[in-house]
Amino acid sequence: MAKHPSAPYVLRPFEGLIGEPDWVALREIVPAATVAVRTTAAYGSRDVVITTVLPMAWPALHRADGVVLVALQTSSNFGDPSRDVAAVLLEALELEPGNPVTATAAPGPGPRLQDVLDQSVPFDVVVHEGFDYWLAPDADVTPEVRDSLEAANESIIATRKLTSVDAAYWCRMRDREYLRWAMPHDEQLLVDALARLHAARESGIGESKLVGYFRSTGIVVPVWELATGSEADDVEGPALDFEARLTKALADPTPLDANARRARAGLVARQVTLR
Structure with a gap:
């Protein structure tokens, strides 16, 4: 055949x-x-x-x-x-x-x-x-x-979709809460922007911390570990605030400084490629 x-x-x-x-x-x-x-x-x-x-x-x-x-x-x-x-x-x-x-x-x-x-x-x-x-x-x-x-x-796995921003999903796994947010931006520009924010200690969402990101089908999915016991509603406002900071960082044309380059290397080292 x-x-x-x-x-x-x-x-x-x-x-x-x-x-x-x-x-x-x-x-x-x-x-x-x-x-x-x-x-x-x-x-x-x-x-x-x-x-x-x-x-x-x-x-x-x-x-x-x-x-x-x-x-x-x-x-x-x-x-x-x-x-x-x-x-x-x-x-x-x-x-x-x-x-x-x-x-x-x-x-x-x-x-x-x-x-x-x-x-x-x-x-x-x-x-x-x-x-x-x-x-x-x-x-x-x-x-x-x-x-x-x-x-x-x-x-x-308990999962909720945020309403304040696009394609962001709260979930609870093994008694810990996370936010996983699929983003449509060019991968290199997005990772640079996340590195800028991470170096400036502005990469958190509320009391959360950015722990890394997934890569799949050309899309980057950053992951935050949320404060213990956080519900999806607790993340809506902080996610919207983060989106504003990210938009500004994405538009920054200047080269990454030394701190941002170190932050970027750390993020890349923790990336996980799905499929």
């Missing part, structure tokens, strides 16, 4: 999509969330739900009630996640209701999310406390799916 030609590797696959940082956050750091999207008229103007993960690690599910869910957190990565997800989405739309997409193969070149989705539809993330949204009301589910749902609900 002839193999599909490989799709080209794309460093920043969600660039150009409304809510690019949230696409990355849902793919990497948010446990349970959904977003309603719609395909363009060329692809049928169909309503679809983008989600973080699905039972049994399915890439997509066409529920019996007609709702189509497409997962971002899957084991498949063929070089361009935008192309990969678009291929799964289009496959799920063609399924008879009540069936999942259970496996994927390299899709080869073809339409990407930027081609398939209607960009006039806002990308409004809804964070859930559990995964019960997987199931249609009164759904008759298999024992395997029920077990998957229960296991997922037991392991979920």
Whole structure:
């Protein structure tokens, strides 16, 4: 059987999509969330739900009630996640209701999310406390799916999306609270700006401290360790204040001084590249 030609590797696959940082956050750091999207008229103007993960690690599910869910957190990565997800989405739309997409193969070149989705539809993330949204009301589910749902609900990390700034997520892990904030800025400019603030002792959010950052699909996700017991509401105002300081630091054209260079080296040393 002839193999599909490989799709080209794309460093920043969600660039150009409304809510690019949230696409990355849902793919990497948010446990349970959904977003309603719609395909363009060329692809049928169909309503679809983008989600973080699905039972049994399915890439997509066409529920019996007609709702189509497409997962971002899957084991498949063929070089361009935008192309990969678009291929799964289009496959799920063609399924008879009540069936999942259970496996994927390299899709080869073809339409990407930027081609398939209607960009006039806002990308409004809804964070859930559990995964019960997987199931249609009164759904008759298999024992395997029920077990998957229960296991997922037991392991979920408490997460809230901030409302004062974009793509910032409070979470509680092992009795500690963190803020993880996906940012769309050029990586080198952003790390320089964080280093300037860190050297000036202005990188904290409230009483938090900047502990490092993730890198994924061309996006930087700085991470702050919050004061013990902090709730998401406690971070809203300080995050907005930090955003103003960051904007100023991003616009600073001067070279980093010695303190900022040391701060930058420390941040780079603590970076973690996801996938």
